[in-house]
Amino acid sequence: MKFRIYRYDPDKDSQPRMQDYDVEMQPSDRMLLDALIRIKSVDDSLSLRRSCREGVCGSDAKNINGKNGLACITRLSDLKEPVELRPLPGLPVIRDLIVDMTQFFKQYHSVKPYLVNNQPSPEKERRQSPAEREELDGLYECILCACCSTACPSFWWNPDKFVGPAGLLQAYRFLADSRDEATSERLDNLEDPYRLFRCHSIMNCVDVCPKGLNPTRAIGKIKDLMVKRAV
Amino acid sequence: MVKRVVTGAHYGLKDWLAQRITALVMAVYVIVVVGILLACTPHSYEDWRALFAHQPMRIATLVFFLSLFWHAWIGMRDILMDYINPTGVRLGLEVAVVLVLAGYAVWVVQILWSL
Amino acid sequence: MAIPVRKFDAVIVGAGGAGMRASLQLAEAGFKVAVLSKVFPTRSHTVAAQGGIGAALGNMGEDSWMWHMYDTVKGSDWLGDQDAIEFLCREAPKVVIELEHFGMPFDRNADGTVYQRPFGGHMQNFGAGPAVQRSCCAADRTGHAMLHTLYQRNVRANTHFFVEWMALDLVRDASGQVLGVTAMEMETGEVSILHARAVLFATGGAGRIYSASTNAFINTGDGLGMAARAGIPLEDMEFWQFHPTGVAGAGVLITEGVRGEGGYLLNKNGERFMERYAPNAKDLASRDVVSRAMATEIKEGRGCGPDGDYLLLKLDHLGVDLIEDKLPGIREIAKKFANVDPVKDPIPVVPTCHYQMGGIPTNYRGEVVAPQSGDPEVVVAGFYAAGECACASVHGANRLGTNSLTDLLVFGKASGDTMIRFLKENPGHKDLPKDAADKTSARLARLDSQQGGESVHEVGAEMRRIMQAHCGVFRFPDMLIEGVKKIKETAERVKRTQIGDKSKVFNTARVEALELDNLIEVAVATLVSAEARNESRGAHDRADHHQRDDVNWLKHTLWYKESSRLDYKPVHMKPLTVQSVEPKVRTY
Numbered sequence: 001m002k003f004r005i006y007r008y009d010p011d012k013d014s015q016p017r018m019q020d021y022d023v024e025m026q027p028s029d030r031m032l033l034d035a036l037i038r039i040k041s042v043d044d045s046l047s048l049r050r051s052c053r054e055g056v057c058g059s060d061a062k063n064i065n066g067k068n069g070l071a072c073i074t075r076l077s078d079l080k081e082p083v084e085l086r087p088l089p090g091l092p093v094i095r096d097l098i099v100d101m102t103q104f105f106k107q108y109h110s111v112k113p114y115l116v117n118n119q120p121s122p123e124k125e126r127r128q129s130p131a132e133r134e135e136l137d138g139l140y141e142c143i144l145c146a147c148c149s150t151a152c153p154s155f156w157w158n159p160d161k162f163v164g165p166a167g168l169l170q171a172y173r174f175l176a177d178s179r180d181e182a183t184s185e186r187l188d189n190l191e192d193p194y195r196l197f198r199c200h201s202i203m204n205c206v207d208v209c210p211k212g213l214n215p216t217r218a219i220g221k222i223k224d225l226m227v228k229r230a231v
Numbered sequence: 232m233v234k235r236v237v238t239g240a241h242y243g244l245k246d247w248l249a250q251r252i253t254a255l256v257m258a259v260y261v262i263v264v265v266g267i268l269l270a271c272t273p274h275s276y277e278d279w280r281a282l283f284a285h286q287p288m289r290i291a292t293l294v295f296f297l298s299l300f301w302h303a304w305i306g307m308r309d310i311l312m313d314y315i316n317p318t319g320v321r322l323g324l325e326v327a328v329v330l331v332l333a334g335y336a337v338w339v340v341q342i343l344w345s346l
Numbered sequence: 347m348a349i350p351v352r353k354f355d356a357v358i359v360g361a362g363g364a365g366m367r368a369s370l371q372l373a374e375a376g377f378k379v380a381v382l383s384k385v386f387p388t389r390s391h392t393v394a395a396q397g398g399i400g401a402a403l404g405n406m407g408e409d410s411w412m413w414h415m416y417d418t419v420k421g422s423d424w425l426g427d428q429d430a431i432e433f434l435c436r437e438a439p440k441v442v443i444e445l446e447h448f449g450m451p452f453d454r455n456a457d458g459t460v461y462q463r464p465f466g467g468h469m470q471n472f473g474a475g476p477a478v479q480r481s482c483c484a485a486d487r488t489g490h491a492m493l494h495t496l497y498q499r500n501v502r503a504n505t506h507f508f509v510e511w512m513a514l515d516l517v518r519d520a521s522g523q524v525l526g527v528t529a530m531e532m533e534t535g536e537v538s539i540l541h542a543r544a545v546l547f548a549t550g551g552a553g554r555i556y557s558a559s560t561n562a563f564i565n566t567g568d569g570l571g572m573a574a575r576a577g578i579p580l581e582d583m584e585f586w587q588f589h590p591t592g593v594a595g596a597g598v599l600i601t602e603g604v605r606g607e608g609g610y611l612l613n614k615n616g617e618r619f620m621e622r623y624a625p626n627a628k629d630l631a632s633r634d635v636v637s638r639a640m641a642t643e644i645k646e647g648r649g650c651g652p653d654g655d656y657l658l659l660k661l662d663h664l665g666v667d668l669i670e671d672k673l674p675g676i677r678e679i680a681k682k683f684a685n686v687d688p689v690k691d692p693i694p695v696v697p698t699c700h701y702q703m704g705g706i707p708t709n710y711r712g713e714v715v716a717p718q719s720g721d722p723e724v725v726v727a728g729f730y731a732a733g734e735c736a737c738a739s740v741h742g743a744n745r746l747g748t749n750s751l752t753d754l755l756v757f758g759k760a761s762g763d764t765m766i767r768f769l770k771e772n773p774g775h776k777d778l779p780k781d782a783a784d785k786t787s788a789r790l791a792r793l794d795s796q797q798g799g800e801s802v803h804e805v806g807a808e809m810r811r812i813m814q815a816h817c818g819v820f821r822f823p824d825m826l827i828e829g830v831k832k833i834k835e836t837a838e839r840v841k842r843t844q845i846g847d848k849s850k851v852f853n854t855a856r857v858e859a860l861e862l863d864n865l866i867e868v869a870v871a872t873l874v875s876a877e878a879r880n881e882s883r884g885a886h887d888r889a890d891h892h893q894r895d896d897v898n899w900l901k902h903t904l905w906y907k908e909s910s911r912l913d914y915k916p917v918h919m920k921p922l923t924v925q926s927v928e929p930k931v932r933t934y
Contacts, residue, residue: 011849028595030683041803044855045847049385052562054598054679056490057389073682094533095852101386114498115449125446127458133451140451140484140491144388157313177449190243193312197243200309226244 001025001035002082005046009095016093018084025076032079033060033072047096055210058145061088062097068147068208088150090159103159104146104166111163111171111189116182132178139173139218141211142166148205148215154198161194165205165215168196172218175225187226196222250305253298260295289343296339300332349528349783350538354380355769357526357542359513359569362390363489363754364733364761365548366496366505367441368712371762373503377769380540382511382529384564384857387497391550391562392754395489396601396675398463398481399445399755400748401438405459406479408470411435412924414480416472418749419927421632422742423884423894425582425902427918428926430710430738434749434756441755442482450495451484453672463672464606467632467746467934477630481748486601486675492751512857513568515786516545516576516729519779524729526778527572528786532857535850537790539783543775544728544765547573547706547714548758551734552868553586556699557810560592560599569735571864573706574871575785578726579716579904579913581737582704583868584876585885587745588819590636592698594656596683600676600695602747605629607672609661611640612692613648624934631934634744634885637697641819644696651694658692697819702868703745703885704875705737707904707915712736712761717904722915730765732757739902742917743884793859799844802859809836809862809869817876822889826877833866833873834910840866871905878912879903896929 001023008016021039029035033053040046048071049059055073063086064074076083091099117126149155149164163171171190174180190196196219205215273279283289307328315321356372358365361383372379383390402409414435419426446452446460453461465481484491500507510532517526517539526541552567553559570580590611591600605611610629613619623639624631631639640657649655661669661676666689669677673688680688708714708731709723718724733754740753816829840862847855881895882888904913919926 009849009851011851030596040854041801044802044845044858045849047852047854051385051389051564052391052394054394055682056487056675057385057391057393057562059385059389075682095849098852105386109501112502114502115447117447121447123443125443125452125458125460128454129458130454130456133454136451140494141487143393143490144386154313157316174449177451179449193243193246195243197247198313223244223247227248230244230248 001076003035003039004082004084005039005097006086007046007096008093009045009047020082030076031072032064032074032076032083035076036071047098049098056143058143061145061147061210063087063089068151070145070147070210073210088146090150090156091146101146104149104164107149107159107163107167108144108170111167111174112182112186113170113174115174115177115180116185117179118181126179128178135176135178136173138213139169139176142169142173142213143211145210147208147210151204151208153202153204154200158194158198162198163190163195165199165219168199168222169213169215169218172222175222183225184229187222187229190222191226246305250302253302256298257295257302260291263291283343292343293339297336300336304328304332349787350536351541351778352380352538353541353775354378355542356380356544356546356765357382357540358546358548359527360390360548360550360733360735361387361507362548362550362733363392363493363496363751364758365390365546366493366500367755367758368546368548368732368762368765369505370496370499370503371759372765373500373505375766377766378506380506380508380542382508382513382527382540384510384512384532384568386509387500387507388494390493391565392489392493392751394560394562394599395492395751396486396599397465397603397606398483398488398748399438399442399492399751400465400468400480400746401442401482401752402435402480403439403442403460403462403482405455406462409478409480411438413470413472413478414438414468415921415924416927417468418740418746419742420473420932421467421744421746421749422740423744423932424896424900424927424929425585425739425742425883425917427710427739428921429918430740432921432924433710433760434738434740434752437756437760438752441752441759445492445495445755448495448499451491453483453485463603464630465747466602466605466630466636467627468748469627475626477627481603481606483603485671486603486673489751512860513549513572514789514860516572517541517778517782518576519776521727523727523776525776525782528783533852535853535856537783537786539778541775541778543772544730544768546712546730546732546761546765547735548731548733549735551702552865553699553702555809555813555865555869555872556586557807557814558592558597558696559699560589560597561699566861566865567702567735567868568861568864569731570705570871571867573714573731574867574907577906577908578706578714578729579906580704580868580871581707581902581904582739582743582875583702583871583905584879584903585703585741585743586699586817586872587633587701587703587885588637588697589700590633590640590697591659591693591695592700593679593683594651594694594696597698598679598683599698599700600659600679600693601673602633604659604661604673604676607661607668608664609659611636611695612658612660613643614650614654615648617648619643619648627934632744633747634887635934637819638887640697656694656696659695660692661688662690662692701745701750702734703737703739703741703743704903705735706731707902708732708736708738710738710757710760711764712757713764717913717915728768730761732761743886789860789863793843793845793856794848796842796844799842800839802843802845802855802862805836805839805843806858806862806865808839809833809866812836813869813872817873820887820889821876826873829873830877833869837866837870867907870910874910874912875903875905894932900929
């Protein structure tokens with residue numbers, strides 16, 4: 001099977017290059033990650049991140065034939081050859097398929113991604129109805145793989161100012177939690193022309209999310225909350 | 232914790248709402264004008280003049296164009312914010328857009344009230 | 347070569363459930379704590395846990411921590427230390443409630459309390475049954491929800507993470523006290539000494555010693571390798587849990603929660619065979635029992651598929667609504683990895699290596715203990731371990747489903763608290779020995795200069811093949827003896843691994859070679875310990891001794907790296923406050 005893979009090692013290369021591989025696959029090689037590991041067994045200089053190999057850890061996001069996705073849950077049989085692999089767009093490349101995700105996580109941290117409830121802790125759990133809990137579905141499942149944010153032109157142009165779809169999805173995860181008390185602070189934190197409003201609803205994030213989540217809808221709901229508060 | 236990058240006043244929501252409200256105003260105007268034109272189609276230059284001689288029609292048209300310019304201003308500034316990162320250049324371009332749109336607004340008034 | 351030294355109050359190696367629960371204790375108490383992780387914290391393998399956290403909250407009906415304790419002791423086949431098990435089960439409800447307060451998105455009951463589902467081996471009334479609903483869950487993504495919640499809480503507490511740093515060796519002084527670790531920043535290849543007053547290992551398991559494993563690639567037993575090289579014994583390494591339901595061919599886990607919610611296993615005749623092996627608990631018997639039953643079905647020709655090498659997990663009768671509500675992740679996995687939609691068709695499954703019951707020996711406070719001058723449990727000053735890499739021992743010879751996440755929370759927190767006490771009583775850093783980084787430097791220099799050596803990939807594959815063939819669900823004496831010989835030969839080859847990539851920048855080839863150094867220690871410990879244990883207990887089933895032998899073998903194994911020596915220590919049969927659970931025949 002044929003692959004074209006982005007290669008760059010700042011220790012050796014002055015410029016990035018595309019390297020061609022033609023590797024014999026075994027019947028057990030079903031996902032793209034299996035193929036990459038087979039390639040690495042031949043050429044150990046190919047660097048990539050991987051861990052759970054089942055789509056829950058979010059390590060192995062990359063640009064696959066032009067579209068962001070997770071290598072471990074992308075079937076080889078669904079890919080057109082040569083399979084062109086590049087690092088996630090819009091983030092600095094450390095080496096080969098490995099990008100520097102500092103900016104992505106900075107934005108995630110900036111939304112205060114933790115429950116805020118300053119009431120004294122009750123002895124038992126804080127009650128939450130099944131309906132209230134259902135509000136968190138489609139939000140808490142995010143694996144922080146960065147497929148969405150690095151597919152978003154607004155994040156490409158303003159990664160330092162625009163929170164990006166992943167961060168905003170998590171911002172809404174806490175806004176939507178019946179146990180969270182910081183709604184007003186959270187909305188203040190986002191009410192500015194860049195942090196939230198760089199989203200122009202082009203839905204690239206929805207298109208690439210490997211977990212089938214919908215950050216655009218969450219962003220819309222944050223805007224609704226702001227309007228409700230203003231009116 | 233990462234400190235949030237300060238990016239300006241809290242005008243995100245206001246502009247986002249303004250863009251939607253102006254869009255609504257424009258939509259309503261277009262529907263009304265199309266209705267009028269279907270009801271009594273003007274056939275000559277005189278008919279057209281008569282139509283816009285009504286004060287309410289003039290005001291409505293002015294509101295339409297002001298909405299359009301405001302809408303365009305927010306849209307243009309969004310584009311400039313997206314793509315032009317050097318502050319000086321962006322400011323210059325924003326001023327240019329404002330001047331052009333303001334010029335258009337004056338021109339609209341001139342056209343409507345000189346009929 | 348001058349190696350930079352960084353000073354902290356405490357260093358935690360590993361940012362999974364146990365590491366981050368401990369770091370939270372330390373960071374919230376105001377200590378300067380460094381948490382090292384090979385991956386961004388939310389990518390740690392806790393993220394893959396599915397079914398739930400065991401705790402006797404009693405939200406679904408009557409339950410008691412004493413019933414939970416009984417089930418855990420019985421599940422462990424009486425090899426678990428009963429003081430630690432009492433501590434685990436008594437603390438469990440508290441840590442689960444805490445986690446809820448941290449923001450964990452648990453599923454809910456109509457009255458707003460945390461929903462709990464049934465799980466294998468959890469029974470009412472001291473094992474008498476029927477099944478009890480004890481597993482607190484967030485759909486089938488409990489580990490994911492828990493790991494993210496813990497990370498989020500650590501963000502709030504300003505914990506200092508060293509992301510993509512790999513710890514390489516333990517630093518001990520002449521008295522044996524642990525003073526820190528050497529570690530490599532993967533992005534730059536730079537090695538540092540992290541000098542600390544207390545070190546916690548929370549490095550997870552080493553399931554990657556087997557070819558078919560539910561474990562992530564990062565589960566390479568780094569903590570165990572480091573501890574073994576530093577002279578610390580490894581406890582009960584012969585006990586590996588084979589999870590009944592790994593997706594056949596892919597190894598990906600299908601939670602026991604599927605059977606908890608009403609799914610069951612079928613052989614090729616469409617027979618629900620677990621009724622024969624465990625008439626009461628059926629498909630919800632303990633994991634070792636179910637895995638053995640499955641292996642027997644396959645061995646006796648009742649497996650499914652053209653090669654008769656898997657069984658079927660049926661859940662379509664649960665209905666699409668329940669599956670979408672409680673098991674959405676499973677549906678996703680089955681579609682991706684098994685090409686079946688479980689709403690319509692059963693999932694092909696096979697017992698797959700899942701969990702390491704043994705590990706670095708600790709007491710129930712999280713302190714690492716090792717024998718010294720006749721006392722089997724002398725605390726190693728400054729050294730702590732928690733989670734899968736530790737052996738407290740709460741899981742004994744077989745872990746109950748849901749008890750791993752409980753273990754992370756309870757012992758993560760307890761070790762954090764114990765470290766806080768130690769830090770308060772022992773202010774000031776002890777001096778580092780002069781040779782603190784010598785071992786590490788020598789290993790790295792050897793790897794960089796190796797000529798005519800072995801391929802990391804090939805030697806690793808050989809190790810996994812040996813473990814899979816010689817030390818699986820059923821163990822045969824001749825295969826074990828041969829396995830020990832082969833794995834020791836492989837260990838010699840590991841000493842000569844060579845990498846082609848010598849770059850300093852994010853060199854994952856070097857990381858994999860260093861990981862293999864750790865894996866091989868675990869593999870040798872496993873085979874040597876298993877070959878010696880002449881009985882069947884929990885997950886260790888020997889063809890030549892099918893019975894448990896409490897007279898000779900009610901004891902913990904201790905394996906030392908030095909000449910692969912074995913030692914034994916007694917099991918703690920006395921709980922902290924309640925009566926002992928006396929050994930009896932284990933049936934489900």
